[in-house]
Amino acid sequence: MSEHIYTIPLNDHFSKHDGCPLCSLFDMLEKNEIETITGASMMEPSVRVKTNSEGFCHKHFELMLTVGKRLPIALIMQSHLEEIRDKTKKKNGKDTAKFFAALEQNCYVCNRIKKNMDSIFSNFFHLYKNEKNFRERFLSQEMFCLPHYRELLEYGQKFLSKKEYDVFAKELQEIENRYLETLQGDIDWFCKKFDYRYKEEDWKNSRDAIERTVYTLTGIKIKKEENE
Numbered sequence: 001m002s003e004h005i006y007t008i009p010l011n012d013h014f015s016k017h018d019g020c021p022l023c024s025l026f027d028m029l030e031k032n033e034i035e036t037i038t039g040a041s042m043m044e045p046s047v048r049v050k051t052n053s054e055g056f057c058h059k060h061f062e063l064m065l066t067v068g069k070r071l072p073i074a075l076i077m078q079s080h081l082e083e084i085r086d087k088t089k090k091k092n093g094k095d096t097a098k099f100f101a102a103l104e105q106n107c108y109v110c111n112r113i114k115k116n117m118d119s120i121f122s123n124f125f126h127l128y129k130n131e132k133n134f135r136e137r138f139l140s141q142e143m144f145c146l147p148h149y150r151e152l153l154e155y156g157q158k159f160l161s162k163k164e165y166d167v168f169a170k171e172l173q174e175i176e177n178r179y180l181e182t183l184q185g186d187i188d189w190f191c192k193k194f195d196y197r198y199k200e201e202d203w204k205n206s207r208d209a210i211e212r213t214v215y216t217l218t219g220i221k222i223k224k225e226e227n228e
């Protein structure tokens with residue numbers, strides 16, 4: 001049944017038409033994970049075993065500290081530090097470097113989100129293949145951020161037949177290329193506006209072209225600079 005647990009969120013987020021729908025699903029998962037780890041799961045022994053060995057990335061420590069209480073987070077840190085010291089005290093320099101290289105790439109929250117995103121992609125292709133309405137929702141998307149565009153193209157190879165994949169890739173590439181062309185036009189116009197000949201012209205849709213380009217390239221939203 002786990003195959004279909006994201007049917008409703010997928011339909012919801014693909015109906016929003018507000019940026020990349022997979023980013024907004026990612027944000028939903030991230031919010032859930034941060035709320036759980038700073039709430040109910042915090043003192044759970046089986047979770048603590050994992051947070052002790054996996055640790056957290058900078059982004060997720062920061063998010064935990066914005067929503068969670070400081071003492072429970074300090075307790076997580078306390079046993080995580082103990083485990084790090086315990087595991088490295090007998091290692092030589094080379095193995096210690098290896099240990100920390102792996103730890104830097106690890107994060108309990110990132111790992112949980114990754115696992116759930118796998119199910120989201122699996123559900124996505126199930127809906128894409130079987131639900132006409134969902135397929136239309138997919139086709140009506142304005143854009144995907146490039147990391148999720150790439151992931152759709154990668155996961156598609158896993159969940160679709162060769163023939164289905166070719167159709168899907170073409171549909172997706174059409175959506176993305178159309179958007180990238182629009183974005184290109186907006187950035188072009190933004191640059192032109194700094195030329196005195198275009199000074200009096202309208203900004204058209206280019207005022208936030210920089211912010212939208214960063215979002216498209218990275219999947220990360222930045223705030224608009226208010227300085228012109």
Ligand SMILES: [Zn+2]
Pocket residue numbers: 020021022023024144145146147148149219
């Ligand atoms: Zn995205």
Ligand SMILES: [Zn+2]
Pocket residue numbers: 056057058059060107108109110111
């Ligand atoms: Zn993380």
